[in-house]
Amino acid sequence: MATLVVYPTNSRSGLIESVASTYSTALAGNSLTTTFDLFFVGQIYDPNVQPGLEYQISQAFMEYDTSSIPDNAPITSVQLSSSLINDNSYIDFTILVSQFDFGTLGESDWRTPSQLNSLSVAFSRSTSGLSDGSQFIFNKNSGAESTINKTGYTRYVCYSSRNRDQLAPTQIENVRLDPPALTVTYTDGGIKRWDGSTWVKHPVKVWNGSSWVSRPVKVWDGSQWVRRA
Numbered sequence: 277m278a279t280l281v282v283y284p285t286n287s288r289s290g291l292i293e294s295v296a297s298t299y300s301t302a303l304a305g306n307s308l309t310t311t312f313d314l315f316f317v318g319q320i321y322d323p324n325v326q327p328g329l330e331y332q333i334s335q336a337f338m339e340y341d342t343s344s345i346p347d348n349a350p351i352t353s354v355q356l357s358s359s360l361i362n363d364n365s366y367i368d369f370t371i372l373v374s375q376f377d378f379g380t381l382g383e384s385d386w387r388t389p390s391q392l393n394s395l396s397v398a399f400s401r402s403t404s405g406l407s408d409g410s411q412f413i414f415n416k417n418s419g420a421e422s423t424i425n426k427t428g429y430t431r432y433v434c435y436s437s438r439n440r441d442q443l444a445p446t447q448i449e450n451v452r453l454d455p456p457a458l459t460v461t462y463t464d465g466g467i468k469r470w471d472g473s474t475w476v477k478h479p480v481k482v483w484n485g486s487s488w489v490s491r492p493v494k495v496w497d498g499s500q501w502v503r504r505a
Contacts, residue, residue: 277352278464280345284338284455285429286313292386294333299444302331305386312381317371318364318436318450334450336434337381338373340458343428349462351421356399356414358456360406365449370437373399373414373456375423377431387433392440398423398432403451414456424460 290312296302299321307328316334323330345351356373374395378385387395399414406412424430434456438449 278349278462280342280460280462282340282342282458282460284313284315285341288312288339288381289337289455290314290381291316291334291336292381292383293335294386295329296331297328299331299442302333303389303439303442305383305388308383308386310381310383313455315434315453315455316450317434317453318369318448319439319445320448320450321445322448331445333436333439335387335439336453337376337378337385338432338434338456338458339378339381340430340432341428342424342426342430342458342460345424345426345460345462346464347426349426349464351424351426351460351462353461354416354421354424355459356416356456357412357459358414359411359454360403360408360451361454362452363403363407363410365403365451366447367438367449368402368404369449371401371403371414371434371451371453372397372437372440373432373434375431376433378433379431385433387435389440389442392433392435395433400437406451430458 290310291314293309293311294302294305294307296306315336317336318334320332321330374392374397376387376395396419397417398420399416401412401414423432436449438445
C-alpha cells in the first residue's frame, strides 16, 4: 500500500464570490471575483453595506496534483480533511464537495444551483458542532474513490447546501476553511527508481546471456505461467 497526502495548489485553487442586490441575481453569478489560496464557503446577507452588495455567495475550488499515482493502481481509500479557521454562521448548513474539472480557475467556473444539483456529492460535512479551530474529516460518499484522477489533477468545487437549495440568507452564514488535505491510499505494485525529478517504475531485469532485458510479467492461466496481455 502507498499513501499520497496533497493540498490544493496555491496558484490554481481558491474561491469565487458573487455579489448582488437580490438573491436570485447573486445565485446566477454577478460581479464575480476570484481570489486564490482562500477558502470561504457559504452565503451572506448584509443590508448595511454598499447598495448592490447585500447578497454575497462564496464557492471554493480545490485542485490536487494526483499525477504521481500509477495509472493502473487501484484506489483503496480516499479522505478529505480540514479545520475551521472562522465559523461566521448563525445557522448550520452542510459543506458539500463535488468533483468538477474547472481547469484554470476563473469567473466562468461559477456554479448556479441547477449546475450544483447536477453534480454528485463526493464528500460532505455539517457545520453543526464545529467552531473556530475545529479539525474535522469530511464524510465520504459512495463513489468518492472514482473522483481521483490518476493521470493528472483532481479538482473539486466546495459549496453550501443552502446555496445549492436556493435558501436565501438573512444574516451571515459562511465559514472559512484551512486548505483541505486530500489523502489517497492505493495499491502500488512494482519497484520504483528516481529519474532525477520523480519516482518512475523500475522494470525487473533478467540476463539473457548478453544483456539485461525486462522480464515479462506472468500470470497463472490454470496450467502454466503465461505473459500477461
